[in-house]
Amino acid sequence: MDRAKLTADLKAEAVRLGFVLAGVTTPDPPASLPVFENWLAAGRHGPLGYLARPDTLAARRDPRALLPECESILVVAAAYDRPEDAGPAKPGRGRVAAYAWQEDYHAALPPRLAALVAWLEAETGAPIPHRILTDSGPVLERDLAQRAGLGWIGKNSMLIHPQRGSYFLLAEVLLGVELEPDAAIETDHCGTCTRCIEACPTDCILPDRTLDAGRCISTLTIELKTAIPPDLRPLMGDWVFGCDICQQVCPWNERFAPPQGDPAFAAAGIERAQPLLVDELGLGAEEFKQKYGATPLARPKRAGYLCNVAVALGNAGDAAAVPALAAALGDAEPLVRGHAAWALGRIGGDAARAALAAALAGEADAEVRGEMEAALGAVELG
Numbered sequence: 093m094d095r096a097k098l099t100a101d102l103k104a105e106a107v108r109l110g111f112v113l114a115g116v117t118t119p120d121p122p123a124s125l126p127v128f129e130n131w132l133a134a135g136r137h138g139p140l141g142y143l144a145r146p147d148t149l150a151a152r153r154d155p156r157a158l159l160p161e162c163e164s165i166l167v168v169a170a171a172y173d174r175p176e177d178a179g180p181a182k183p184g185r186g187r188v189a190a191y192a193w194q195e196d197y198h199a200a201l202p203p204r205l206a207a208l209v210a211w212l213e214a215e216t217g218a219p220i221p222h223r224i225l226t227d228s229g230p231v232l233e234r235d236l237a238q239r240a241g242l243g244w245i246g247k248n249s250m251l252i253h254p255q256r257g258s259y260f261l262l263a264e265v266l267l268g269v270e271l272e273p274d275a276a277i278e279t280d281h282c283g284t285c286t287r288c289i290e291a292c293p294t295d296c297i298l299p300d301r302t303l304d305a306g307r308c309i310s311t312l313t314i315e316l317k318t319a320i321p322p323d324l325r326p327l328m329g330d331w332v333f334g335c336d337i338c339q340q341v342c343p344w345n346e347r348f349a350p351p352q353g354d355p356a357f358a359a360a361g362i363e364r365a366q367p368l369l370v371d372e373l374g375l376g377a378e379e380f381k382q383k384y385g386a387t388p389l390a391r392p393k394r395a396g397y398l399c400n401v402a403v404a405l406g407n408a409g410d411a412a413a414v415p416a417l418a419a420a421l422g423d424a425e426p427l428v429r430g431h432a433a434w435a436l437g438r439i440g441g442d443a444a445r446a447a448l449a450a451a452l453a454g455e456a457d458a459e460v461r462g463e464m465e466a467a468l469g470a471v472e473l474g
Contacts, residue, residue: 098215099272105211106168109204110354112260113169113253115240115274119155119162119266122235124245128152131302138306139316148230155231161221161268166208167233167240169253169260170201171353175365178340181330184412185366186404189310189334191261192388193359199386200356201226201263209265221268226261233262241274244281248288248338249301254281257349258339261357281344288338293327297338309335313400314392319430319459322466325403326438332367332400333389369408370416372401373432395425402428406435414439418447421464429455430463437467440474 099116106114122128129149137143151157155165172191181187191197205224213220225231234251238244242262243253250258254277289297296307305311309331312320320328339345352358359365364387375383380394389397402420405413413435420432433451436444445468452464 093216095270096272098212101215102166102208102212102271106166106208109207110170110356111168111204112171112256112354113242115167115237115242116271117165117167117236117239117273117276119159119165121154122152122232123239124232124235125153127300127302128232131300136298136302136304136306138304138308138311139318140305140311151230152232155236155266158225158229158231159221159223159266159268162223162266163269164267164271164273165236165240166265166267166271167237167242168205168208168263168265169237169242169256170197170263170357171256171260171350172357173353173359174257174259174345174349174351175336175340176351178337181366182362184368184370184408184410185362186330186332186369186372186401187336188332188365188367188389189336190259190359190365191357192333193357193364194387195356196386196388196390197261197263197357198226198228198388201261205263205265209267212267212269216269223266225264225266227263229264231264233264236264237262239273239276241277244277244279245301246288246342246344247282247286247301248292248297248342249303250339250342252281252342252344254344255348257345257347258342259345259349259353285343287341287343291337291341293329293337294324309337314388314396316392316396319427319463320399320403322434325431325434326407328400328403329407330369330404332369332372332404333392333397369401369405370413373398373405373413373416373420395427398423398425398428399431402431402435406431406438409439411439411441411443414441414443414447418443418451421447421451426457426460429457430460433460433463433467437470440471445471 103114243251
């Protein structure tokens, strides 16, 4: 069979199935591996401890650890909507990263990838060893995507395509069949631009095109399982899940990223892109599950998400949120109670002081008591 034609037809089938980009690379060890290992050694992965697990490092060094028969890797990209407004959310609302406005890509993309494998097996007339990955396997996927010609690694560590920007999700299929590899994009098209670095509220973008994950708003609002560091809370603004700032200011997105992406990830309305914060803070466990169980917002779980909401309310500084935050001081989750206390300390006023004093009198958790005492101190100083 003509390898070049099979590869071209496979990429065309990927586009037919809704992927906006498709490329092929080899399973050779990634060139960026030393950068990744130095990043881990410096502790820049922060709370993302799973990235340093020994059982995952072998696969990051060589994708064949995941599929010994692997001869080629198909890398595809699914687009999501570009946020129209780069400014803050509307009053009383928080912001959700654009990729998370609707269906979870971990569920949406695998059936399409399985359909691609089925198409390839039909074309070759034989079963093909394969492994499907949707951010679900230990590979350096941006390195693979660059090698497959899907873009270059920008200063914000995102993969950027010269005709589509960076508003897309990556997925891979490791394949036990030899395909024609694509040429990598070697040119750095970021040039002297530093807009992403300058715009990052927490200064998490590092000079070597990596991030200090422990300071990244996306990590803080999605992956962190403990209290958000108090010094970073004011810098989070109105973000309640993820962050798009470094993408929103990127000239390649401003000029070339299409406004609409894949319908599977499009927001059903403003409630998904900019949820009402006071309403979100009142979500019970079952309500949260029903609303967000099939979306990426399930990742931080209810407690983590409500912590983010409380921080956003504190940063907004609207006294109208005091009753909802006061009610959250009685939440079953200590993390929620602590972050609600911090928010009340930020807003201040007599009602916030009274709510904090009453809750402190009955609070048994030492960490939450510390949050409440600090918040009371902030109110008094205010």
